Amino acid sequence: MPDTTRRTLAAAALLSLAAPFSFAQGSGPIKIGLLTIDSGPFASYANLIEQGARTGVDILNAEGGALGRKFELVVQSHSGTPAAAVAAATKLAQQGGVSVLMGQTQSSHSLALVPKLDALNVLQIDTYAQSNDLMTKSCAPNYFRVNTPDALTTRMMQDYVKATGAKTWNLISMDYAAGQSFAKGFTELVQGQGGTVQQSLFSPQGTADFGSYISQLSKPSDALVVTLFMSDGQSFAKQAKQFGLFDKYKTVIGNGFATDFQLEALGDNVLGVVNSLSWTAELPGARNAQYVKEFVLRAKRKPFYTDADLMAALEVYRAGVVKAKSSEPAAVRKALEGLRIDTIFGNVEMRAADHHLIRQHGMAQVVKGANGKNEFVMKVVKSGPDIYPPPSPECKVH
Amino acid sequence: MDLSQLFNVAQLANALALASLLTILASGLALIFGLRDAMNFGHGAFYMLGAYLGYSVSNRLSFWAALIVVPLLLALVGAVFELAVLRPLQKRSRMDVALITFGLALVIGPAIYKVWGTAPLSVEAPPALAGSVQLLGTMYPVYRLFLIAVGFGACVALALWLKYTRSGMHTRAVSQQPHIARMMGVNTDRLSLLVVCLGTGFAGLAGVLAGPYLSVDPGMGASILISCLIVVVVGGLGSIGGAIAAAVVYGFIQVIGTVLFPSLAVLAPYLLLFVVLLWRPQGFGRGRVA
Numbered sequence: 310m311p312d313t314t315r316r317t318l319a320a321a322a323l324l325s326l327a328a329p330f331s332f333a334q335g336s337g338p339i340k341i342g343l344l345t346i347d348s349g350p351f352a353s354y355a356n357l358i359e360q361g362a363r364t365g366v367d368i369l370n371a372e373g374g375a376l377g378r379k380f381e382l383v384v385q386s387h388s389g390t391p392a393a394a395v396a397a398a399t400k401l402a403q404q405g406g407v408s409v410l411m412g413q414t415q416s417s418h419s420l421a422l423v424p425k426l427d428a429l430n431v432l433q434i435d436t437y438a439q440s441n442d443l444m445t446k447s448c449a450p451n452y453f454r455v456n457t458p459d460a461l462t463t464r465m466m467q468d469y470v471k472a473t474g475a476k477t478w479n480l481i482s483m484d485y486a487a488g489q490s491f492a493k494g495f496t497e498l499v500q501g502q503g504g505t506v507q508q509s510l511f512s513p514q515g516t517a518d519f520g521s522y523i524s525q526l527s528k529p530s531d532a533l534v535v536t537l538f539m540s541d542g543q544s545f546a547k548q549a550k551q552f553g554l555f556d557k558y559k560t561v562i563g564n565g566f567a568t569d570f571q572l573e574a575l576g577d578n579v580l581g582v583v584n585s586l587s588w589t590a591e592l593p594g595a596r597n598a599q600y601v602k603e604f605v606l607r608a609k610r611k612p613f614y615t616d617a618d619l620m621a622a623l624e625v626y627r628a629g630v631v632k633a634k635s636s637e638p639a640a641v642r643k644a645l646e647g648l649r650i651d652t653i654f655g656n657v658e659m660r661a662a663d664h665h666l667i668r669q670h671g672m673a674q675v676v677k678g679a680n681g682k683n684e685f686v687m688k689v690v691k692s693g694p695d696i697y698p699p700p701s702p703e704c705k706v707h
Numbered sequence: 708m709d710l711s712q713l714f715n716v717a718q719l720a721n722a723l724a725l726a727s728l729l730t731i732l733a734s735g736l737a738l739i740f741g742l743r744d745a746m747n748f749g750h751g752a753f754y755m756l757g758a759y760l761g762y763s764v765s766n767r768l769s770f771w772a773a774l775i776v777v778p779l780l781l782a783l784v785g786a787v788f789e790l791a792v793l794r795p796l797q798k799r800s801r802m803d804v805a806l807i808t809f810g811l812a813l814v815i816g817p818a819i820y821k822v823w824g825t826a827p828l829s830v831e832a833p834p835a836l837a838g839s840v841q842l843l844g845t846m847y848p849v850y851r852l853f854l855i856a857v858g859f860g861a862c863v864a865l866a867l868w869l870k871y872t873r874s875g876m877h878t879r880a881v882s883q884q885p886h887i888a889r890m891m892g893v894n895t896d897r898l899s900l901l902v903v904c905l906g907t908g909f910a911g912l913a914g915v916l917a918g919p920y921l922s923v924d925p926g927m928g929a930s931i932l933i934s935c936l937i938v939v940v941v942g943g944l945g946s947i948g949g950a951i952a953a954a955v956v957y958g959f960i961q962v963i964g965t966v967l968f969p970s971l972a973v974l975a976p977y978l979l980l981f982v983v984l985l986w987r988p989q990g991f992g993r994g995r996v997a
Contacts, residue, residue, distance in 0.1 A: 349926055353825045484970065513973045515930055517921045520721035520851070521965040527717070527845075540827040544922040547829060551848035553839055574829055 338381035339374070339636045341366065341626070342407030342431070344397055344414055347386040350515055350540040351413060354615075357570060358413050359384055361616035364608045365623045368600065375630040380623070383407050391421035398422055402429040408636045409434055411622050416440035416486035419452070426451035432638045434626055436618040439487045439565070441494065444663050448704035451642060453659065455625055455666040456618045459487065462564055462585045463494040464696045465670050467502075469583065469689065473560045475531035476504045481522055481545070482536035482564075484511035491536050491564055512537065512545075519545045523552045532560040535582075542566045546578035555581070567675050570613040572683050579675050579683075586673040586685055588617040588654070597653045617653060624652040625659060625666060646706075657693060662700035667693035716843045718962050724851040726958030727858025728913055728920065732931065733938040733950040734862050735909030741882040741945030742902045743793055744801065749808040751932030752815035753907050757781050757914020758923045759819055762828050765918065770833040773915050781911025782904040789903040794896070816928060825925050830918030850919050857916060861909070862951050869947065878902055882945060937976050941983045942990050949992020956991075 343362050345355040362382055370379045383405040387393035394414060401407045410433045414422065419438035426433055426449060435443065435454040444458055478499050482488030488511060496506045507530050510522050522545075526533065533555070537545045542565070555561045563584035567575060590601045590611055600620060604612040612620075625645065630636050633644035646661035654668040671690035678684040736750045757777050764773035792811065796804050831837065832850040839846040869875035880888040881895050889895050921927065938957050942949030957976060964975030983990065 348929075350924070352925060353827050356825060511969055515926060517927065517930060518721070518725050518961075520724065521718055521962045524715055524717040524721060524845075525966065540922055540924040540926070543827050543829065543924075547922065548848075551832070551837075551839070551850060553846055574827060576829065 336378070338379045339376075339630065340381050340383050340405060340407040341623070342398070342401035342405055342410040342412070343382055343384045344394060344401070344410060344412035344418070345384060345386045346389040346413050346415075349389040350538065351389060351415070353540055354570065355386060355413060357613070358615060358619070360608055361612065361619045362412065362623075364604055364612075364616065365620040367607055368603050368620070369623055369627055371603075375627045376634065376636075378636075380627075384412075389415075391417045394418035395421050395425060398425065398431070399429060402431045407431060408638055408641070409626055411436050411619065414438050416443070416490065419443055420447055420486060423447055423449045423452050430638055432626075432642060434622040436615070436622045440490045442486070442490065444665055444698075445701040445703040448663055448701075448706050450706050451638060452706075453625070453645060453664040453666070455622045455668065457585070457587045457668070457670045458665070459491045459494055459564075460698050461670050461696055462491065463498050464698070465585055465672055465689075465691065466495065466562065466564075467498055469562070469672050470498060470504075470532075471502055473532060475560055477530045478504060478506045478532050478534060479526050479528070479530045479558075480506060480509040480534045480536070481526060482509070482511055482534075483538060483541065484513050487538075487565075488536050495534060495564075512541070514541065516541055517544060519548045520552075523549055523554050526554060527552070527557060530558065532562065533558045534562045534564065535566040536564040538565045538568075539571075542568075543571060543574055546575050550578040568614070569685060570615060572675065572685070575675075576683065580677065581675060583672055583674045583688065584685075585670065586614060586687065587668070587670045588614040589671075589673070589685060589687060591687075592654075592669070592690070594653065594655050596651060596655075600653045621652045621654055621666065621668070625650055660697075660700065662706070663704040664706055665697065667697050669693055670696060715845070717845045717847055718966065720842065720847055720851060720855065722958035722962040723855045723859075723955070724920065724958075725961060726954040727855045728917060729931075729934055729938050729954040729957060730862050730951050731858050731909050731913040731916070732935045733942065733954055734865055734947050735906035735913070736935055736939050737942065737945055737947055737950045738865075738878075738902050738909070739906040740939065741947075742878060743797070743899055745793055745804045745808070746801065747808045747906070748805055748932065749788075749811040749815065750906075750910055750935060751928035751930075752812035752819075753781060753784065753910035754914045754917070754931060755819060755925075755928030756784070756815060757911035758830075758917050758927060759823050759828070759914075760911070761915035761918045762823070762830050762923050765830055765915075770830075770915075770919070773918075774912070777915045778908040778911040781914075782908035784911075785904040785907030786900060788907060789900050793903060794899070812928065812932075816925070820925055827922050827924035830923055832919035836919070854916055854920055859951075861912065862947070865905075865909075866947060866951075874898070874901065934976060937980050940990060941980055943992030944990065946990060946992020949990050952991045 345358055346352050366380045366382050374380055385397040385401045387397035398410055410431055414437045416438040419435055432451050436456045439459045441458055441460045480492050482492045492509050499506050512522055561582045563582045567579040567582045567584040628650040629641040629645040633640035645659045648659050658667045660667055669692050671687050673685040673687045675683055676686050739747050760777045761773040764776050836850040836853050839848050877893045877898055938953045942953035960975045960979050964972035
């Protein structure tokens with residue numbers, strides 16, 4: 310093959326490799342990577358996550374996008390293991406040309422992704438993982454989080470737990486990072502208030518029959534805390550109702566258990582359960598009201614808190630891109646630190662020390678609404694500065 | 708670790724409820740393997756199809772109607788499975804047939820999601836079975852007791868059919884000595900059709916029973932298939948009696964594991980498989996379709 314042809318081919322190959330990066334950084338749409346899960350208990354809600362993200366992107370594009378560029382969502386699903394999440398993120402970064410990742414990242418996924426973000430040259434703006442490690446020892450420069458971590462849920466519960474007067478507690482949690490982290494924090498909270506955790510059970514993800522756990526939880530105790538998610542939570546709720554489990558407790562608290570997007574499927578199985586809830590469509594603020602209106606028009610349904618977290622993540626990212634005047638991850642990262650952003654949550658700060666959005670959180674109870682359908686009633690909402698723990702010295706983002 | 712839980716009547720009943728569901732499923736799988744010499748990796752998908760059909764029929768008619776209609780529908784599916792898949796492939800190797808049934812599961816799953824969506828569905832127990840009863844001092848769901856009764860009852864009926872009816876006798880004969888049985892005039896093709904329909908019908912029955920007991924969700928087929936395969940291997944490939952015994956042991960191992968070693972409970976069934984394969988590789992059962 311003649312030398313000129315070889316050189317031409319080599320140049321073309323190099324250009325084609327660089328093209329996604331050049332589009333990501335200079336012109337063309339700003340690509341946002343969305344990770345979704347296609348098997349296991351979380352797969353059922355992947356479509357919801359994708360719809361929430363697409364609607365958010367559409368809303369921002371209707372507002373003009375950023376720097377004269379539109380946002381484009383690139384979706385990559387995976388089987389739900391941390392290794393699969395990393396592979397999917399790698400594909401999004403290297404082939405999809407995305408500058409930022411978000412989506413259905415469980416705590417174990419984010420913990421696996423965080424060490425790779427720098428090498429992949431992407432940011433992650435987390436809207437899903439709850440583990441406290443992500444705001445302490447597993448912090449990273451390219452990692453940001455807008456959803457509420459376990460520490461916040463535990464803090465929200467602190468006042469509520471005291472108000473219940475319950476002294477003895479039983480816990481059942483998912484047997485992975487989020488469940489273990491929450492159970493540890495909640496146990497410390499209860500012990501700090503002079504109470505005792507009598508039982509702390511952990512069930513593997515994908516448990517179908519909760520009978521043996523429910524039988525163990527039937528031992529007398531004042532209150533029960535359930536940290537079971539998605540289809541596991543639904544199975545548990547149904548089986549608990551069959552056993553009459555919740556009637557044995559004065560108080561039942563859910564963490565990610567009775568969620569707004571599952572309320573219809575959960576039915577009366579979760580009536581009376583108090584669950585942490587970080588956002589509702591009825592929260593005050595013109596921007597929030599506008600978002601709800603736009604969302605209903607486009608998606609033909611009311612938004613859930615997961616949609617709101619995704620919208621906030623997109624608003625945060627847009628603000629960073631605009632301030633940095635670039636979509637280059639290092640520049641956006643620097644721009645986001647300490648930035649105050651107008652979001653659907655109000656004017657909130659992306660804390661520089663640990664890259665966490667200091668936003669509101671609340672506790673809500675499932676009640677029967679006037680229309681006969683179950684709904685959440687907010688019992689308490691607290692603003693971010695009142696409840697976020699101070700930055701951890703273990704967190705190194707610089 | 709609360710050892711008193713092991714002697715709790717509710718825990719014993721939980722073990723039997725799980726065993727009951729596995730018994731129905733494993734019996735169907737053992738029947739198909741025993742007669743057709745085919746490991747049907749699509750059995751979990753048939754069970755899932757039965758559960759989703761059970762959801763739809765329960766909503767439109769009633770749970771009781773679903774208990775009759777859905778196994779019949781799955782038997783029809785079994786007829787198609789036998790005529791379109793197993794019979795044309797009966798001269799192929801076991802691996803080929805197993806892979807094709809695995810592929811069938813990969814097709815049935817997404818087809819189910821397309822029709823019913825991916826969100827978990829809830830099937831409530833009928834009012835007559837919705838409450839709880841006192842069981843030796845503990846309140847226990849009526850539906851689980853019903854499941855235990857129906858599950859083991861179905862398997863006893865299957866065992867009686869195999870032992871005391873002509874077609875049952877022919878089934879045992881073909882599974883143990885297929886060539887001699889053919890020479891004696893047994894119509895093996897018709898028998899295969901009957902047995903496969905019975906096997907898939909049992910999968911459908913298990914699916915309907917699982918609705919109010921567990922959750923109807925996209926992952927249910929894959930997760931129970933693994934449990935079912937363990938039960939069939941531990942029970943002895945093709946042995947119905949062995950499958951029943953293995954399912955009971957499986958149920959108790961799960962419950963004991965959850966109480967005593969919660970973080971290792973998920974490994975308990977695999978440890979059971981490991982121990983049985985080392986100690987008695989042929990499984991608990993006496994032979995094929997026995």
